[in-house]
Amino acid sequence: MKITLENLSLQYSGNTVVKELDLEIADGESLVLLGQSGCGKTSTMRCIAGLEQPSGGRITIGDTVVHDSERQVSVAPYKRNVGMVFQSYAVWPHRTVAENVGFSLKMKKVPKEEAIKRVRKALAVVGLSDFETRGASQLSGGQMQRVALARSLVMQPSVLLLDEPLSNLDARLRERLRIELREIQLDLNLTTVYVTHDQIEAFALADRIALMQHGRIVQIGTPQEIYAAPSTKSIADFLGVGNIFPCTVSKNGHQHVATLTDHPVSLPVVDVPDGTGPTSLCLRAEDLLVSKALPGDPTGPGIWRGHIDVASFQGATVRYRITLEQGPVVEAIAMPQAGDWLTTGDTATVRVSPNAAQVLKDDTSSPVLTSPAAATAVAA
Amino acid sequence: MTTTLQRPTPPPAVKPQHTSAAGRTAKKILPSGLQLIILAVLVLFPVGFVLLAAFTDTSPGPGSLGEAAFTVSNFKVLFTSSALTAMLNSALVGLGASIVALVIGSGMAFLAARTNVPGRKLIYFFGIAPLFLPALVGALAWAQLGSPASGFINVVARAVGVPDLINIYSFGGLIFVLGLYYAPYTFLMVHSALSLMNPDLEDAASLHGAPLSRMLRTITFPLVMPAIVGSGILVFALTVENFPVAQVIGVPGQIDTLPTLIYRLMNASPSRQNAAAAIAVVLTILLMIVVFIQQRTVAKKQYTTVSGKGVRARRVPLRQWRWPSAVAAWVYFLLAVVLPIGALLISALQTSPYLGQLSQLFEPGALSFYSMGQTLQDPDFWHVLQNSVIVGLGTAFIGTALCFALSYTRYRTNAWGRKWLEYIAMLPLAIPAIVLGLGLLWTWLTLPIPVYGTLIVLVIACIAVFIPQGYRGVSSSIVQLDKDLEDSAIMLGARRPKAISFVTVPLLRVGLSSTFLLLLMLGMRELTAVLFLFTSDTRLLSIAIFDAYDNGSFQQAAELSLLYIVVIGILAVLARRLGAKDVA
Numbered sequence: 001m002k003i004t005l006e007n008l009s010l011q012y013s014g015n016t017v018v019k020e021l022d023l024e025i026a027d028g029e030s031l032v033l034l035g036q037s038g039c040g041k042t043s044t045m046r047c048i049a050g051l052e053q054p055s056g057g058r059i060t061i062g063d064t065v066v067h068d069s070e071r072q073v074s075v076a077p078y079k080r081n082v083g084m085v086f087q088s089y090a091v092w093p094h095r096t097v098a099e100n101v102g103f104s105l106k107m108k109k110v111p112k113e114e115a116i117k118r119v120r121k122a123l124a125v126v127g128l129s130d131f132e133t134r135g136a137s138q139l140s141g142g143q144m145q146r147v148a149l150a151r152s153l154v155m156q157p158s159v160l161l162l163d164e165p166l167s168n169l170d171a172r173l174r175e176r177l178r179i180e181l182r183e184i185q186l187d188l189n190l191t192t193v194y195v196t197h198d199q200i201e202a203f204a205l206a207d208r209i210a211l212m213q214h215g216r217i218v219q220i221g222t223p224q225e226i227y228a229a230p231s232t233k234s235i236a237d238f239l240g241v242g243n244i245f246p247c248t249v250s251k252n253g254h255q256h257v258a259t260l261t262d263h264p265v266s267l268p269v270v271d272v273p274d275g276t277g278p279t280s281l282c283l284r285a286e287d288l289l290v291s292k293a294l295p296g297d298p299t300g301p302g303i304w305r306g307h308i309d310v311a312s313f314q315g316a317t318v319r320y321r322i323t324l325e326q327g328p329v330v331e332a333i334a335m336p337q338a339g340d341w342l343t344t345g346d347t348a349t350v351r352v353s354p355n356a357a358q359v360l361k362d363d364t365s366s367p368v369l370t371s372p373a374a375a376t377a378v379a380a
Numbered sequence: 381m382t383t384t385l386q387r388p389t390p391p392p393a394v395k396p397q398h399t400s401a402a403g404r405t406a407k408k409i410l411p412s413g414l415q416l417i418i419l420a421v422l423v424l425f426p427v428g429f430v431l432l433a434a435f436t437d438t439s440p441g442p443g444s445l446g447e448a449a450f451t452v453s454n455f456k457v458l459f460t461s462s463a464l465t466a467m468l469n470s471a472l473v474g475l476g477a478s479i480v481a482l483v484i485g486s487g488m489a490f491l492a493a494r495t496n497v498p499g500r501k502l503i504y505f506f507g508i509a510p511l512f513l514p515a516l517v518g519a520l521a522w523a524q525l526g527s528p529a530s531g532f533i534n535v536v537a538r539a540v541g542v543p544d545l546i547n548i549y550s551f552g553g554l555i556f557v558l559g560l561y562y563a564p565y566t567f568l569m570v571h572s573a574l575s576l577m578n579p580d581l582e583d584a585a586s587l588h589g590a591p592l593s594r595m596l597r598t599i600t601f602p603l604v605m606p607a608i609v610g611s612g613i614l615v616f617a618l619t620v621e622n623f624p625v626a627q628v629i630g631v632p633g634q635i636d637t638l639p640t641l642i643y644r645l646m647n648a649s650p651s652r653q654n655a656a657a658a659i660a661v662v663l664t665i666l667l668m669i670v671v672f673i674q675q676r677t678v679a680k681k682q683y684t685t686v687s688g689k690g691v692r693a694r695r696v697p698l699r700q701w702r703w704p705s706a707v708a709a710w711v712y713f714l715l716a717v718v719l720p721i722g723a724l725l726i727s728a729l730q731t732s733p734y735l736g737q738l739s740q741l742f743e744p745g746a747l748s749f750y751s752m753g754q755t756l757q758d759p760d761f762w763h764v765l766q767n768s769v770i771v772g773l774g775t776a777f778i779g780t781a782l783c784f785a786l787s788y789t790r791y792r793t794n795a796w797g798r799k800w801l802e803y804i805a806m807l808p809l810a811i812p813a814i815v816l817g818l819g820l821l822w823t824w825l826t827l828p829i830p831v832y833g834t835l836i837v838l839v840i841a842c843i844a845v846f847i848p849q850g851y852r853g854v855s856s857s858i859v860q861l862d863k864d865l866e867d868s869a870i871m872l873g874a875r876r877p878k879a880i881s882f883v884t885v886p887l888l889r890v891g892l893s894s895t896f897l898l899l900l901m902l903g904m905r906e907l908t909a910v911l912f913l914f915t916s917d918t919r920l921l922s923i924a925i926f927d928a929y930d931n932g933s934f935q936q937a938a939e940l941s942l943l944y945i946v947v948i949g950i951l952a953v954l955a956r957r958l959g960a961k962d963v964a
Contacts, residue, residue: 078873078875083872088862088864092883092887094886107874148868
């Protein structure tokens with residue numbers, strides 16, 4: 001069912017955690033709320049669930065207004081038919097798997113036989129068919145997460161909310177469950193809201209990503225759009241763009257040229273932000289091509305010579321830190337063929353992929369690190 | 381993962397709820413408001429009545445409120461020599477007793493937690509065992525051991541030719557007995573600080589080249605210092621407000637402390653209630669200051685207990701001191717538990733009420749169970765025991781429920797005034813039990829609710845005195861329980877009360893049942909708070925013992941004390957059993 005948030009605000013003891021937020025989530029869509037801890041993403045989700053009372057605004061699920069501050073409407077959370085998977089799983093350790101999963105059916109007074117059938121079905125969906133009578137405290141983290149998911153699916157929720165459900169699992173399990181989650185969501189055509197601070201998870205699960213900072217949505221779009229074109233420097237930084245330098249932009253004919261503020265490096269760029277204010281040049285580490293410097297290599301805009309400080313082998317890729325002759329230190333990720341990767345001390349030629357350089361508005365005052373205010377704000 | 385669930389069916393249309401602004405406000409204030417009223421009646425009213433009595437010329441009672449006139453003349457009693465002496469005595473006794481308790485408690489804690497002393501586990505047991513001997517019983521036993529003429533120790537000493545070895549009815553005696561029975565508090569606090577300390581901190585010192593003695597001096601002791609200081613101040617507070625020991629040991633030696641002075645003023649004829657109230661106010665202010673300092677010290681303690689998993693603290697080799705320190709611990713156990721129980725046994729079984737010489741004990745027929753059997757057949761004894769059990773169970777049931785409600789409101793809701801709930805619930809820590817008892821007497825005499833003279837008022841008194849312990853027990857386990865566990869039940873369609881009963885209460889059962897047993901034990905032992913509230917029909921075991929002593933019947937007091945120890949011992953064993961089962 002579709003969800004509409006209009007002008008939603010939430011305050012905790014004087015602190016505004018969510019600020020006048022508008023968001024529409026289509027029926028069957030998977031929307032990911034992405035942001036750092038303290039950005040208000042979990043609070044927004046808890047407002048939809050009804051676990052927090054918004055201080056202003058309206059929330060509609062399907063055709064039902066579940067919260068309207070102006071008209072003093074508030075539907076109790078247990079009546080909203082919203083499923084929620086918690087970060088801590090919140091699987092009840094004193095109950096069996098079947099008792100956990102069947103709880104909502106007991107609350108709805110579904111006849112026993114039908115309830116058993118539905119519990120079995122839900123457990124089959126998450127791949128835990130043989131676990132019915134197992135005590136929930138004997139499960140591993142991944143199994144608990146599956147129980148939590150089955151418990152929410154069995155109630156046939158109008159909307160499924162997932163609060164960083166994979167963050168407590170180890171990396172390999174996380175990857176597998178991520179794909180399974182997406183598969184279930186698509187299979188059931190379930191409207192889901194997924195909260196995470198992990199961009200990879202967001203990219204993998206989302207139809208659309210809403211990026212949040214300081215209680216507001218700062219960018220919304222498909223994963224491809226967000227990846228290709230972060231709208232500000234802080235978003236680029238959050239998304240893990242490795243190379244960010246303050247720069248100024250000048251015009252050379254039709255061609256915009258970005259020049260780093262601290263180093264004698266210039267680069268032609270396609271788009272520049274409107275308006276005035278500081279700007280930054282952003283280059284993804286994977287958009288820098290690194291090769292061993294040969295005597296005849298040209299240098300110029302977008303082709304630099306540098307000195308490898310660190311080469312760290314990461315399996316399929318190698319991550320380099322390179323000090324360019326002009327001064328700046330850049331990060332590059334290369335996928336070298338066996339044997340031809342460079343080592344510390346080598347001289348390298350660094351080429352920027354065509355159109356990879358982006359000039360973005362610098363919305364933070366500190367140079368590379370994001371402002372610590374975001375991290376110290378009220379927990380998400 | 382190929383099975384498919386059917387497409388979710390739309391839920392039944394939900395009717396939006398329109399709640400009026402007034403309705404919302406009421407909903408927000410009602411639960412916490414109700415609890416605030418209960419706490420006010422339990423705690424604030426008694427304090428108010430004590431203040432009222434201290435600043436007016438009539439003692440509170442039905443109908444007396446109208447004619448009360450403000451006065452400060454009650455405080456003149458403070459400048460009488462008896463009050464000044466009592467104040468000085470209280471301070472000196474508190475100071476002395478806390479030093480004794482600190483030396484014994486932290487010494488034993490160090491032995492039990494961090495050394496290779498022989499029988500380490502046994503020493504841990506010695507450290508806490510005196511807790512199961514109520515201070516009243518310990519004091520009675522020591523009165524029989526150390527009274528100047530007929531105390532058993534003196535009788536034995538005389539038999540080997542040393543006349544007048546000890547006189548327990550003295551300053552030193554009072555400090556000794558208090559220190560003996562409050563050492564376990566220091567022991568527990570210091571022991572937990574020593575054994576919970578993150579061993580990495582000490583290992584880091586060793587790795588950086590500090591020898592053992594230096595590591596102890598620069599890392600270990602500074603880290604447990606807040607626990608030591610905190611427990612010292614706690615013992616000071618507890619001994620200053622202690623009534624039973626001061627009454628049994630101090631008063632016969634003409635040493636009055638503030639609590640015994642209050643008791644004497646109340647029992648004077650005519651009763652000098654206003655003067656008692658004035659002294660109560662002073663004692664309370666004194667205790668509040670001490671408790672405030674203690675809480676500040678303990679709050680700072682937190683950095684010592686940071687680790688948690690797999691703690692295996694280092695042991696200090698004692699070398700030639702191994703056996704002497706073990707013997708010292710054994711001596712403590714002997715003095716605090718073995719000798720007193722032995723003395724009680726002899727007194728209870730003696731056939732002649734007076735013991736002049738050791739040899740008397742070995743005459744045929746000198747000891748007999750006859751009197752004990754008489755007591756056990758006395759319906760009065762069973763009535764008293766029944767009262768104690770009822771009051772204990774009542775305190776435990778109602779107290780645990782109340783403390784759960786308070787902790788839940790404080791930590792799980794954003795109800796109005798929830799922080800005040802905590803402040804008031806913790807307040808009785810800073811109110812001496814004898815003052816609270818005094819206030820409760822006046823409260824329930826004045827309030828038009830006819831509970832005075834019933835067991836209910838005794839339950840109320842016990843709850844009022846022990847709310848802080850119960851509240852702390854429940855709230856410490858509630859904050860450790862993930863809030864999501866309950867919220868997930870709400871999301872799955874349960875109403876809040878159902879979610880609480882299905883998820884939160886079962887998951888808190890360890891915390892709740894240990895709080896229940898703690899309140900049960902405390903309620904069964906309490907004397908001071910109920911001292912002014914009982915009637916001849918509602919006597920408790922503790923009161924019966926105190927009465928028997930007061931009437932000069934040592935033998936009966938000893939018999940009852942022994943039975944009392946048995947009852948409390950059974951409870952303690954039950955508590956351990958239940959606790960162990962819950963943990964498993």
